[in-house]
Amino acid sequence: MGRAEDRRARQRGGHRAAPKRRRSSSGPSAASPAGPTGPGRRRAKPGKTGKTGIRRLFTWKKILGTFLGLCLLGIGGFILLYLLVPVPEGNAAAKQQSNVYKYSNGTVLAREGEVNREVVDLARVPKAVQRTFVAAENKTFYQDNGVDLKGTARGLFNTLSGKGAQGGSTITQQYVKNYYLSQEQTVTRKLKELVISLKVDRQMSKDDILAGYINTSYYGRGAYGIQAAAQAYYRVDADQLTVEQGAYLAALLQAPSQYDWAVASPTSKDLVKNRWNYVLDNMVEEGWLNVSERQGMEFPVPKEPQGTPGLEGQVGYLVDAANAELARQLVAQGTAENQEDALALVKRGGWTMTLNIDKKKQDELEQAAKEQLTSKLDPKKRKVDGNIQPGAVSVDPKTGKVVAMYGGVDYVKHYRNNATRRDYQPASTFKPVILAAAVEEDAETQDGEPITANTIYDGDSKHQVMDNGKKVGFAPPNEDDVDYDDVTVQTAMNKSINSVFAQMGVDVGMEKVMEVAGELGMDTDGMQAVPAQTLGSMGASPLEMAGIYATLDNHGKKVTPAILASAEHKDAVVDLPDPIGEQVISREAADTVTSVLTGVVDDGTARVAVRDNPARDGQQVAGKTGTSDFGRSAWFTGYTPNLVTSVGLFGEDAKTGGQVNMAGATGTLPGKGRVNGGGFPAKIWAAYTFGVMDEVTKFDLDTTQGAAVQPTFTPTPTETPTAQEPTETPTTEEPTETPTTPQQPTETPTTGQPTDGTTPENPFFPNDEQ
Structure with a gap:
């Protein structure tokens, strides 16, 4: 059967009988009479006679199909989520509770729970001040649909990977988190936030959403909402705020405790000033602020904070310290995204906190500060006496418990806790x-x-x-x-x-x-x-x-x-x-x-x-x-x-x-x-x-060095000892030459015991070092 017959046989589905021969993946086709070099036949390339298992599994069609399938599944899941998740009842003011703080023995130290918030209509907030918040947080607020998909996706990824929050929420999403949800850092909460934000944006006007946002946000200093913040930072009502002041309050929301001017470190002051400038520059960019007005604006330094009534004396310092420590732990365990959200969660109330503070030791520390210092100061007679700020902390080294803390003369008179501030050199x-x-x-x-x-x-x-x-x-x-x-x-x-x-x-x-x-x-x-x-x-x-x-x-x-x-x-x-x-x-x-x-x-x-x-x-x-x-x-x-x-x-x-x-x-x-x-x-x-002290104790030390050990070397005297100097080698390595200033002792004291030749020290401020 010739070549034509062979072709007709293949078309009929049949096969031409052929003598058996050895097949090779790199050799000629079994049906090729021309052999390896015959005319009309292409030499097969090594390894290319068929697709491998991996290539058959991952074809571009299968990959595209899988991708489209996942997209459809995600869209379907989101539609289902959208249908199932309702807009809940607001949980802001109605669910506020008191926090209860106790001493270590269980007696009540304080109760704190009445939220410092006064809701104001948006009409009471100057239009330019309203826009400072939009310029700070969400320039597309008036045009978007209430969500930032890219930012939300980033937030979900960070939550799943344990990296925490990195921003990206719209004003609508932040309002939803404040008013309808919680500050916890979970995938479920973020998905609910996304869905509810879309629904809220459809159901509420932009002005209502903005009003809700500025009235529910936490501004630090115990202030919830723009009215309380205006009073806390500038001693004015919300309708009297200037654009400069509004820009500061808007900038403050990013990190209230860090950006509070009264307690901010130099670095934090630079950061909040930069954000204040960022807010105003965005307003110029959006056409909400005149360039010449912007150039004439100066940073509005806030007023000093005032303590919360009912937290007088040391109580307010202890409450603030407990709140801050709890907030740090909420962030560490993932309940809140950052310190600011955690503090807001604590301030919402419902907490019962037992402190390690020992009431007896706390009272003794307060009494010691009063007897030894504060009762001796009189700022009315001598102004510099008003510049002295004492602070103290007492710790049990075996348990790590803070058993006493002295934050200052009075929390209401001096808001900042001197026991925890770290802006002075040790x-x-x-x-x-x-x-x-x-x-x-x-x-x-x-x-x-x-x-x-x-x-x-x-x-x-x-x-x-x-x-x-x-x-x-x-x-x-x-x-x-x-x-x-x-x-x-x-x-x-x-x-x-x-x-x-x-x-x-x-x-x-x-x-x-x-x-x-x-x-x-x-x-x-x-x-x-x-x-x-x-x-x-x-x-x-x-x-x-x-x-x-x-x-x-x-x-x-x-x-x-x-x-x-x-x-x-x-x-x-x-x-x-x-x-x-x-x-x-x-x-x-x-x-x-x-x-x-x-x-x-x-x-x-x-x-x-x-x-x-x-x-x-x-x-x-x-x-x-x-x-x-x-x-x-x-x-x-x-x-x-x-x-x-x-x-x-x-x-x-x-x-x-x-x-x-x-x-x-x-x-x-x-x-x-x-x-x-x-x-x-x-x-x-x-x-x-x-x-x-309950008993007299001694240190159990594992060392061969220190104050109780006689030195192995005595410096050579550089001048003849005077009659007042010791005639025996002192037991510590003190200098044997009398210092050139009258403030130093004229005789070297021995270790652990006073000597008769030391210069009397002032009972209040003996000479010390830098």
Whole structure:
């Protein structure tokens, strides 16, 4: 049968018999008589005789079909969701409840629940002020259908991936979240928000939605709605707001607690100013504001906040601290998207919070502050007395509980909590962190000597700090510019010698110092690892410093001070973290610092207020004083085996809120001497601590270093001892040359005991360090 017959056979569906031959995937077709090189036949390419299993499975038709199928399924699901999810009843004002706050023994501390909100008609808000909110949050508000699909999709993805919120909601969506839903961060809530927003946009006018938004939003300072916010920040009604003020309130909604001018950090003030400018620039872009008017506008600094009635004294400070801690935990467990939403959720009420505050200790701390300081101040007779702001926190180092907190003279008179503010320098109370880092890292001096309590350093004022034979450009002065010659680390801590710890910080490595500071509990985000930080030039709060020292007291196991013992709500379960964490530095490092700090009390800058206090009764104490430049802050942070307390005084201008020398231009208070950490802070600490002691205790330390150890080296005297100087080698590494200033003792005191030759100290503000 010829070629034509073969073709006809194939057309009939038949096959021409052919002799059997070996088939090859790369060989010629079995029906090819021309062979591998025959005419009219294309050579088959290796591996291309058929589609593989994967290619047969993933064809472009199947992929496209799957995609279209998923789209149809998603559309169908959304239509079903749209039909099933109704617009619920509003849950804003009608469901507000009181929060109940209790002491650790169960007695009621306070009740807070009446919401500070007055709903106003949109007609009472100037049109230009209305537009500031649109310019800030949703420029397409008047044209969109109430949702931002891209932003919502991003929010859903972030929720599923655990990244939190990143914005993208329209004004309609935010109103729906405020009024109809909750602040919880779940996929279900976001999907409901999307559907309800679409329905609300169809059922309500844009003006009604905008009115609902500005009346339900939380603006900080306990203010819900634009009327309460106008009063809280500018002492005016909503209908009297200017465009500038409206732009600030609109900018504030992004982060009320961070952008509140009264408590904002310098960075936050820059951020809110930038957002204020952004709002006004958007108004110009939308044609809502004249360019010439915009250029003439100045930032409207808000009024100082006023405390909430009923929260007088220390109550308001404790309530605010508890609310803030609960809000942080709600964010951490995913109940709220951010701190602002969490605070709004807390403020909605229905919470019962038990605080770790011990009522007896709280009363004792308040009494100590009053007896030792506030009763001695009279702003009417001396204006600078009104610039002194005290704050204190007391922590149980074994449990991490905040057992007492002093936020200021009165919450209603001074809204800001001095116990939690972190805008003042901790000064020399940071020095123990440097020593802890040195011991933890087995650091060495520039000469290769291990850094211990007995290591010798040059204690001269303005000693040039060196790093591998090179000057680092840092030579800090000592207090009163005193030269100490060669001293031990123990003596340097006792006398708080700046030059020694500046060099030690470089010896350890400032990166390591800041790393250890973070592990101990300091918030080091954004802090530069530079030698100037050895002087405690960063910001810190009494709460923060109490946590750091509590970790040292707890032998290096991390202590995160906790004010909340429990928080209960009918709609939420809050699991509070354990305040006691893991070992962050070795026990030897922590105990070595504690041992050295007993020398500060027994033979250093806290001698008069603490060591010689008749109420001490043999109690072993470790601690450190601190005084920042220009008398802006003064500290004493000290501890016993069972209690850590940090006391700070801050110079705050009574009118402007800016940082000032709390004792005025002279740096002294008439009849009270110089402003120092060894004065009022140490006296408050001692009166409180010795007043609440149940028993006399001793430290259980695992170290061979510190105040109780005789030094292995005595500096060579540089001049002949006078008759008043000791005839035997002192038991601490004190300088054997009399300092050149009259403020320093003329005889070297011995460790742990007072000497007859010391210069009497002022009972209020003894000489201290920078």
